[in-house]
Amino acid sequence: MTTDTTSRRGELLRIAARLFAEKGFKNTTVRDIADAAGILSGSLYHHFDSKESMVDEILSSFQDELFGRYDEVLSSDADARAKIDAAVRISFETIDSHGHEVAIFQNDADYLGGFDRFGYLAERNVQSRQVWMTLLTEGIESGALRRDLDIELVYRFIRDTVWVAVRWYRPGGELSHHDVADQYLTILLDGIAAG
Amino acid sequence: MTTDTTSRRGELLRIAARLFAEKGFKNTTVRDIADAAGILSGSLYHHFDSKESMVDEILSSFQDELFGRYDEVLSSDADARAKIDAAVRISFETIDSHGHEVAIFQNDADYLGGFDRFGYLAERNVQSRQVWMTLLTEGIESGALRRDLDIELVYRFIRDTVWVAVRWYRPGGELSHHDVADQYLTILLDGIAAG
DNA sequence: CACCCTACCAAGCACTTGCTTGGTAGGGCT
DNA sequence: AGCCCTACCAAGCAAGTGCTTGGTAGGGTG
Numbered sequence: 001m002t003t004d005t006t007s008r009r010g011e012l013l014r015i016a017a018r019l020f021a022e023k024g025f026k027n028t029t030v031r032d033i034a035d036a037a038g039i040l041s042g043s044l045y046h047h048f049d050s051k052e053s054m055v056d057e058i059l060s061s062f063q064d065e066l067f068g069r070y071d072e073v074l075s076s077d078a079d080a081r082a083k084i085d086a087a088v089r090i091s092f093e094t095i096d097s098h099g100h101e102v103a104i105f106q107n108d109a110d111y112l113g114g115f116d117r118f119g120y121l122a123e124r125n126v127q128s129r130q131v132w133m134t135l136l137t138e139g140i141e142s143g144a145l146r147r148d149l150d151i152e153l154v155y156r157f158i159r160d161t162v163w164v165a166v167r168w169y170r171p172g173g174e175l176s177h178h179d180v181a182d183q184y185l186t187i188l189l190d191g192i193a194a195g
Numbered sequence: 196m197t198t199d200t201t202s203r204r205g206e207l208l209r210i211a212a213r214l215f216a217e218k219g220f221k222n223t224t225v226r227d228i229a230d231a232a233g234i235l236s237g238s239l240y241h242h243f244d245s246k247e248s249m250v251d252e253i254l255s256s257f258q259d260e261l262f263g264r265y266d267e268v269l270s271s272d273a274d275a276r277a278k279i280d281a282a283v284r285i286s287f288e289t290i291d292s293h294g295h296e297v298a299i300f301q302n303d304a305d306y307l308g309g310f311d312r313f314g315y316l317a318e319r320n321v322q323s324r325q326v327w328m329t330l331l332t333e334g335i336e337s338g339a340l341r342r343d344l345d346i347e348l349v350y351r352f353i354r355d356t357v358w359v360a361v362r363w364y365r366p367g368g369e370l371s372h373h374d375v376a377d378q379y380l381t382i383l384l385d386g387i388a389a390g
Numbered sequence: 391c392a393c394c395c396t397a398c399c400a401a402g403c404a405c406t407t408g409c410t411t412g413g414t415a416g417g418g419c420t
Numbered sequence: 421a422g423c424c425c426t427a428c429c430a431a432g433c434a435a436g437t438g439c440t441t442g443g444t445a446g447g448g449t450g
Contacts, residue, residue: 008426008427023306024221024306026221029407029408030408030409031406031408039427039429041408041409042410042411042428042429043429044409045408045409046426046427046428050409051408051409081388107302111218111219144388145388146388146389146390147389149378149381149382150374150378153370153375153378153379154378154382154387156360156363157356157378160356160359160360161352161355161356161359164355164359167355175348179345180348183344183345183348183349184352186344187344187349187352187386188382188386188387189386189387190385190388191382191383191384191386192340192341192344192383192384193276193340193384193385194338194339194340194341203396203397224436224437225437225438225439226436226437226438234397235399235400236438237398237399237400237401237439237440237441238398240438240440241396241397242397245438245439246438
């Protein structure tokens with residue numbers, strides 16, 4: 001046999017991530033994961049402490065990567081509109097490259113947040129809000145964005161719309177993540193009304 | 196005792212709907228529902244065939260009501276923009292008045308759709324798409340909406356954004372559903388960019 | 391009074407769940 | 421050859437799951 005030992009663990013995590021994304025964390029059993037990997041459920045515990053620690057590893061490494069990219073945008077010296085543009089594009093790129101992780105976060109963060117070990121999920125939410133509020137405030141003060149909107153609502157609008165696309169976006173489909181981001185930014189910035 | 200016999204069933208359904216919305220269908224046990232109602236789990240089966248039939252009843256009656264309202268808008272003689280406006284407002288009103296049902300549909304439709312008895316969920320999705328594509332096509336042809344957008348994408352953005360608000364909107368909070376709809380329609384139609 | 395009906399209880403069954411335990415195959419290293 | 425290490429198997433346990441069964445309290449109706 002000799003499956004590459006260094007990657008077997010990662011392979012199991014990828015399999016688990018796919019199932020968690022498709023069926024939800026609670027609704028995915030360790031036997032589901034083991035079946036998909038061609039082993040028995042008990043054998044998973046040679047690699048991982050628990051089902052929770054699997055999803056923990058999946059989500060935490062994903063979040064670290066994502067917020068690293070946000071930080072790059074925040075600290076860049078582009079103008080407000082360009083930064084908002086960049087932050088939106090990061091989201092759609094992430095849905096393209098890490099769709100499973102995004103789906104798990106979207107669907108199961110509420111449930112997982114109830115456990116101590118997933119406290120960082122709530123922290124990341126706060127952090128995400130700060131990123132966007134900074135960008136939007138910058139946009140309004142620089143005159144790039146209109147002043148007559150509720151900034152809190154605009155934030156929620158963007159956050160929800162951007163991430164919920166994971167429900168229908170499929171990598172390799174007709175529309176690339178660039179296409180989707182282009183269209184979304186057009187709607188967000190200029191609206192769907194004529195003239 | 197003598198709890199009003201005609202409403203006891205409905206009361207149990209309301210309790211179940213709240214729990215399904217808060218914790219998800221699969222993650223809500225019949226013991227959770229019974230506890231919240233102050234009875235034993237087995238006693239639920241005097242009123243309902245199964246846990247599935249509870250959520251079935253909750254969702255189907257809700258869907259009937261919702262699509263009845265869409266039909267009214269479609270068959271009205273208002274202009275395209277007014278119809279889109281009305282359809283969006285229906286959604287936020289529904290989130291206000293039937294938040295639990297909307298949440299269940301948003302979170303568990305995928306899972307429930309796997310069972311035969313919930314085939315109407317997929318049908319309703321098709322129907323919803325038709326409603327919106329009709330409205331958007333009408334809007335473009337009448338000149339109310341711009342022609343340079345992917346209509347399929349516009350539909351998805353509207354659908355997702357409108358319903359995902361159930362995640363944060365709370366009836367009786369600072370913002371009424373009218374406020375939210377106003378702001379949302381402004382963003383959707385005219386965008387967030389200045390002048 | 392006798393009877394019925396609604397709403398419930400008490401107990402438990404069959405199954406699924408996450409996880410544990412003791413053991414094994416087989417490649418690599420000395 | 422002897423040994424270790426990684427990856428896995430085989431079996432099963434305790435808790436939790438949806439649901440069933442036989443029974444009961446108590447108000448309403450004839």
